[in-house]
Amino acid sequence: MPYRFTDLLPEDFSDSALRADVRKGLTARPKQLPPKWFYDKTGSELFEEITRLPEYYQTRSERAILQAGAARIVASAGARHLVELGSGSSEKTRLLLDHLRAPGSVYTALDVSGSALRQAAEALGVTYPDLRIEAVRADFEQHLPTVLGDGLTGRGRGGRLVVFLGGTIGNLQPAERAAFLAGVRAGLDPGDAFLLGADLVKSPDVLIPAYDDAAGVTAAFNLNLLQVLNSRLGADFDPDDFTHRAVWDESQAWIEMRLRAGRRVEVRLAELDLVAEFEAGEELRTEISAKFTAGRLESELTAAGFAADGWWTDPDGQFSLSMWRPA
Structure with a gap:
């Protein structure tokens, strides 16, 4: 099935954003x-x-969780539509897509790189010919209302599983995390769910x-x-x-x-x-x-309006996947 490509960013988005970030960052103290x-x-x-x-344990730890629990995660979420924020190559996501089997299932991949989106969507179309694939060039820090709104991901029907993998949540400052989580929550309805990958606190000797x-x-x-x-x-x-x-x-x-x-x-x-x-x-x-503890994650997501609905770690307890519902 051919994929659909939607571009929400200006052509010069990357260049203008880089200039702004570098000017701000190199004149800051520190x-x-x-x-x-x-x-x-x-x-x-x-x-x-x-x-x-x-x-570097993070990638293999998260993959181990997905390999062991993807079927249960997708089933527990009641997912018919997977929405991935910061999808990149979508490689790990395949472990979830393997179990997205409801008729008319949809995968929406969001990333700032148009070339990465097109490459991933073409490859996924070969592996999952019955899956509807939507590739959206967008910035998840700016476009959550649009991406999770009616036009792109069918808000109001339930069955959407929004995923944010790779521990990327940890790259955000606390205020940025709070704004991001509130934005995700605002875009979810009853029957939707949010799957979050987060690295866990451990000894500095490992970190x-x-x-x-x-x-x-x-x-x-x-x-x-x-x-x-x-x-x-x-x-x-x-x-x-x-x-x-x-x-x-x-x-x-x-x-x-x-x-x-x-x-x-x-x-x-x-x-x-x-x-x-x-x-x-x-x-x-x-x-x-x-890096997070289970308690810290629960505190931050509860403050954003979520309720816990699932917790998974790898055998060594290095990394976590957690599922959240609108409270």
């Missing part, structure tokens, strides 16, 4: 950038390599190596962000001037990835007409990855 800019071609390839590292592996792949991934800025914004970062750091902030219960300047550096970003100055030892935060 300096910081959101992690979404890691993923150029090289960054995406490096992240795929990260997911196969022995230290830090997951973000600073012995082979240096995560360091290369982090430093590649500077090459992204060089390529897209005419910047003159020298990656050799910076080193990768992963830091566990116990008070916030999150890992921070940072790039530390080894000497005083002045970086020119031609496309922004901006000079960013780094003192020796100054750090640029490139990612937060919050």
Whole structure:
């Protein structure tokens, strides 16, 4: 069955958003950038390599949960329509789609990358010829009302399972998380459900190596962000001037990835007409990855108007999937 492609973003969305984020982030104190800019071609390839590292447990832990429990999750949700926020390649989602068997079932994939959406939708169409596939180029932080509204996902009929996998919820600041969860809740009706992937708090002895592996792949991934800025914004970062750091902030219960300047550096970003100055030892935060307890998740989702309806972890208790209903 051919897929339908809907584009809610302006053609220059990525470029304008990058410019805004970099101008804001490199003039802030402390300096910081959101992690979404890691993923150029090289960054995406490096992240795929990260997911196969022995230290990086998240991807295989979430996959283990889905392999063991996808049938039960889909059945428990009563799902006829799967809506995925930040779908990427939709690879793990196949474990859920394998059990989405109700007549007229629909999969709506939302991502900011049109090329990733088209590639995934074409591949899924071959595997699931009876599944209606909707590919929506959109930003889940801006377009939840539209995506979960009548026009795109058939609001009011029930049977929708909105999924947010990969622990991406942890990349959002607390206020951003609260706004996102409230937005999801506002788009759900009785009979709909929300499936959330979230990483769990554990020993720093496990967490830090997951973000600073012995082979240096995560360091290369982090430093590649500077090459992204060089390529897209005419910047003159020298990656050799910076080193990768992963830091566990116990008070916030999150890992921070940072790039530390080894000497005083002045970086020119031609496309922004901006000079960013780094003192020796100054750090640029490139990612937060919050970790959760079951109680913390319940507190945040209850505050957003959800009620708990299912909890699954991998055999080692590293990662969680949880299902929530409108309260």
